[in-house]
Amino acid sequence: MGREPLSPEMLGLVAGRFRALAEPARLQILQALRGGELAVGHLVEATGMGQANVSKHLQLLLTHGYVSRRKEGLFSYYTIADRSVFELCDIMCGKLAEQTTQRRRVLARRA
Amino acid sequence: MGREPLSPEMLGLVAGRFRALAEPARLQILQALRGGELAVGHLVEATGMGQANVSKHLQLLLTHGYVSRRKEGLFSYYTIADRSVFELCDIMCGKLAEQTTQRRRVLARRA
DNA sequence: GTACTATATGCCTATGCAGTAGTATAGTTC
DNA sequence: GAACTATACTACTGCATAGGCATATAGTAC
Numbered sequence: 001m002g003r004e005p006l007s008p009e010m011l012g013l014v015a016g017r018f019r020a021l022a023e024p025a026r027l028q029i030l031q032a033l034r035g036g037e038l039a040v041g042h043l044v045e046a047t048g049m050g051q052a053n054v055s056k057h058l059q060l061l062l063t064h065g066y067v068s069r070r071k072e073g074l075f076s077y078y079t080i081a082d083r084s085v086f087e088l089c090d091i092m093c094g095k096l097a098e099q100t101t102q103r104r105r106v107l108a109r110r111a
Numbered sequence: 112m113g114r115e116p117l118s119p120e121m122l123g124l125v126a127g128r129f130r131a132l133a134e135p136a137r138l139q140i141l142q143a144l145r146g147g148e149l150a151v152g153h154l155v156e157a158t159g160m161g162q163a164n165v166s167k168h169l170q171l172l173l174t175h176g177y178v179s180r181r182k183e184g185l186f187s188y189y190t191i192a193d194r195s196v197f198e199l200c201d202i203m204c205g206k207l208a209e210q211t212t213q214r215r216r217v218l219a220r221r222a
Numbered sequence: 223g224t225a226c227t228a229t230a231t232g233c234c235t236a237t238g239c240a241g242t243a244g245t246a247t248a249g250t251t252c
Numbered sequence: 253g254a255a256c257t258a259t260a261c262t263a264c265t266g267c268a269t270a271g272g273c274a275t276a277t278a279g280t281a282c
Contacts, residue, residue, distance in 0.1 A: 005142055006138070006142065006204070008135065008139075010204070011135040011138045011139055011142075012135050013207055014135075014200060014203045014204060014207065015132070015133050015135045015137075015138055016133075017203045017206070017207070018129050018130075018132040018133040018199075018203065019129075019130070019133035021126070021129040021133075022126050022127075022129040022130035022132075022133045023126055023240080024119065024122040024123050024125075024126045025240080025241090026126075027117075027122045027125060027126055028119075028122055031116055031117065031122075039258080039259095040258070040259060040260095041258065041259085049241085050242065050243090051258085051259075051260095052241080052242070052244090052259090052260080052261085053240075053241055053242075055259060055260055056240085056241085056261090059260080059261095065206070065210050071259095073248095073249060073250070073258090074248075074249050074250065074258045075249095075258065075259080076258080076260090082206060084202050084206060087202065088129075088199060088202060089125060091195050091199060092125045092128050093117070093125060095128070095176070095193060095195060096121070096124055096125065096128070099176050134269095134270080136270080136271090150228080150229090151228070151229060151230090152227095152228065152229085161272065161273090162228085162229075163230080163231080163271080163272070163274095164270075164271055164272075165229095166229060166230055166231085167230085167231085167269095167270085167271085168270090170230080170231095182229095184228090184278095184279060184280070185227060185228045185229075185279050186229080186279095187228080187230090
């Protein structure tokens with residue numbers, strides 16, 4: 001969010017990108033792809049989700065540019081196209097850790 | 112997202128934090144608060160949303176630790192408690208800008 | 223006390239979307 | 253060609269939640 005206010009249109013786009021990451025299933029897929037490209041079938045195995053479900057999540061991640069697709073014969077191989085997602089997740093995890101320790105401190109104080 | 116896979120519980124928490132930012136209305140509120148603390152009434156004015164709606168969004172942002180609240184008499188003043196949201200938004204905006212220029216390039220190539 | 227104001231909460235409806243099942247498409251093998 | 257496989261698409265169900273209205277709560281002024 002830059003210094004000057006974002007246009008309503010821009011706010012919608014940014015919110016949309018956040019929404020794409022607002023699902024454990026999709027984060028799980030991105031995490032699985034961290035090691036390198038995988039076909040849909042591998043992701044189904046890795047996540048334990050249904051094939052249609054995985055395919056839909058991949059479609060969404062694709063349209064938002066988080067992953068890219070390479071078709072080879074019967075298989076579709078997906079790769080992370082935007083490594084900055086990991087940066088985003090790291091920031092989130094950092095804040096979560098902060099909050100957790102803070103809560104512990106509060107609880108400890110009350111005890 | 113660290114090197115080692117996150118637990119399912121952690122994925123849920125991270126997703127929850129992303130979800131809190133996955134709404135234009137909430138991004139608008141955060142943007143309005145960028146200049147400093149504001150009472151609910153001011154945010155209602157600034158955003159043009161209903162009071163109840165603003166209040167509910169603030170509640171969510173509060174529970175996720177993005178804002179903090181200071182009560183003074185009849186008023187509740189809200190402030191950004193986690194400046195990293197702006198960092199997150201900047202990353203998003205950067206990627207959006209990248210994608211836009213890429214799309215323009217593709218369109219130009221086709222023309 | 224009453225009247226008023228600022229914020230929070232509960233109820234409601236509509237919308238969006240995750241997940242599932244079934245089907246369609248496209249490539250491979252024989 | 254037929255049979256099979258991997259992926260994508262369609263239709264549906266159920267749940268979460270945004271937004272609006274009305275009301276509750278809490279503080280102020282008189």
